[in-house]
Amino acid sequence: MPLTRDFKETVKARADTDMAFxxxxxxxxxxxLLNGDVDTGKLVLRDYINATIGFExxxxxxxxxxxxxxxxFSAAGNPTAGNLFSVISHLQKATGVHLAVHTRQ
Incomplete structure (x- = not known):
């Protein structure tokens, strides 16, 4: 079945209405990012930014x-830790999603 909507539009529509998503x-x-898959993590973070507050x-x-x-936050991007955590911190405040880190064995 072909998609009738663009991926970005679909993700944005879902993010607008579904806090759990x-x-x-x-x-x-x-x-x-924490598991070392920085390239994929940056791209998922880019999707999150586009789906929520936008780059502007x-x-x-x-x-x-x-x-x-x-x-x-592109495939070739190389954000510093300071920039990365500043953006994540701001995204948590702006979107109402707050993360916590837990240890697991």
């Missing part, structure tokens, strides 16, 4: 140009 998407991005609002709030943030 929003939380799972951000959680998955951070979990990928994020840029305004973190004081970085939108294009710089888009590059940072």
């Amino acid at each position: 929003r939380a799972a998407l951000l959680g998955e991005a951070v979990e990928l 609002e994020l840029a305004e709030d973190v004081g970085r140009p939108p294009k710089s943030l888009m590059r940072m």
Whole structure:
């Protein structure tokens, strides 16, 4: 069955109406980063940004140009830890999704 909507539109529509989906998407991005899959984690985080506040609002709030943030979260991007955690912190505040880290054995 062919898709009738663009992937980004579908993710955004779901994120707009489903808090659990929003939380799972951000959680998955951070979990990928913590497990060392930085490339995939950046791309999932990019999807999360596009589905929630967008790069324009994020840029305004973190004081970085939108294009710089888009590059940072592209496949070739290389964000510093400071930039990465600043963005994640802001996204938690802006979207109402708050993550916690737990140990597991």
